[in-house]
Amino acid sequence: MNSPDLRQQLRKQVRQQRCALSPTQQSEASQAVLAYLQSHPQLDNMQAIALYLAFDGELDLQPLIEWLWLQNKQVYVPLVDLMEMGEMHFHRYRPNSPMQSNRFGISEPVFKRNEVIDCQQLDLVLAPLVAFDSQGNRLGMGGGYYDRLLAKIDGERPLVIGLAHDCQQINEVPIQAWDKPLKQIITPSKCWSW
Numbered sequence: 001m002n003s004p005d006l007r008q009q010l011r012k013q014v015r016q017q018r019c020a021l022s023p024t025q026q027s028e029a030s031q032a033v034l035a036y037l038q039s040h041p042q043l044d045n046m047q048a049i050a051l052y053l054a055f056d057g058e059l060d061l062q063p064l065i066e067w068l069w070l071q072n073k074q075v076y077v078p079l080v081d082l083m084e085m086g087e088m089h090f091h092r093y094r095p096n097s098p099m100q101s102n103r104f105g106i107s108e109p110v111f112k113r114n115e116v117i118d119c120q121q122l123d124l125v126l127a128p129l130v131a132f133d134s135q136g137n138r139l140g141m142g143g144g145y146y147d148r149l150l151a152k153i154d155g156e157r158p159l160v161i162g163l164a165h166d167c168q169q170i171n172e173v174p175i176q177a178w179d180k181p182l183k184q185i186i187t188p189s190k191c192w193s194w
């Protein structure tokens with residue numbers, strides 16, 4: 001099987017697995033990741049935090065989002081550009097932000113120019129992924145949105161941490177020239193760092 005087909009096949013397999021998790025498994029996973037991040041020593045000094053609104057069986061960050069709001073942190077979520085194919089921005093997400101569904105069926109805030117943040121201004125990005133391996137390689141949904149974001153980051157800021165269920169780990173992600181491995185991945189049972 002050539003690499004694009006293999007990547008497509010792996011995406012399908014792992015997406016099915018995470019969608020098959022029960023509501024109990026999902027909420028235990030959310031709580032485990034919340035507890036881990038609440039005790040993350042670096043979080044105290046972080047203000048602007050980008051994360052995602054879960055769909056398709058992804059690890060649900062709603063409990064974390066509620067807690068970050070209580071901590072007066074600034075929460076940002078992805079907004080995919082309707083016009084420019086492949087562009088993704090991070091938009092402020094507040095308890096009362098007007099929301100809509102994007103073309104993938106993912107909830108996102110209604111665009112407001114002054115609510116978009118430059119990615120260099122973010123302290124932390126919690127990145128979704130479909131599959132990962134023990135080397136920190138990441139396979140996403142296939143849009144290349146986070147690949148392009150990772151390509152723009154050089155240096156320490158923002159810190160990017162991948163989030164996934166344990167069942168999303170695979171033996172080996174077939175990597176492409178543009179893929180940059182993650183330095184940290186958190187699952188409900190383990191925190192990986194490289």
Ligand SMILES: Nc1nc2c(c(=O)[nH]1)N(C=O)[C@@H](CNc1ccc(C(=O)N[C@@H](CCC(=O)O)C(=O)O)cc1)CN2
Binds near residue numbers: 052088106
């Ligand atoms: N929660 C969440 N938000 C996110 C992402 C994510 O992975 N998770 N993204 C991370 O990049 C971006 C959206 N990327 C996506 C890329 C492809 C598909 C998707 O469903 N593709 C279809 C086929 C293509 C189409 O319908 O146009 C599919 O695979 O079935 C969804 C989201 C931004 N927001």
Ligand SMILES: Nc1ncnc2c1ncn2[C@@H]1O[C@H](COP(=O)(O)OP(=O)(O)OP(=O)(O)O)[C@@H](O)[C@H]1O
Binds near residue numbers: 129142147148151178
């Ligand atoms: N740094 C980059 N610059 C320009 N194009 C890129 C870059 N990284 C990836 N792409 C493009 O994005 C497309 C999708 O890449 P890939 O299949 O690796 O996505 P993915 O990692 O699964 O998705 P995502 O990052 O959105 O979660 C590829 O066709 C590739 O050409």
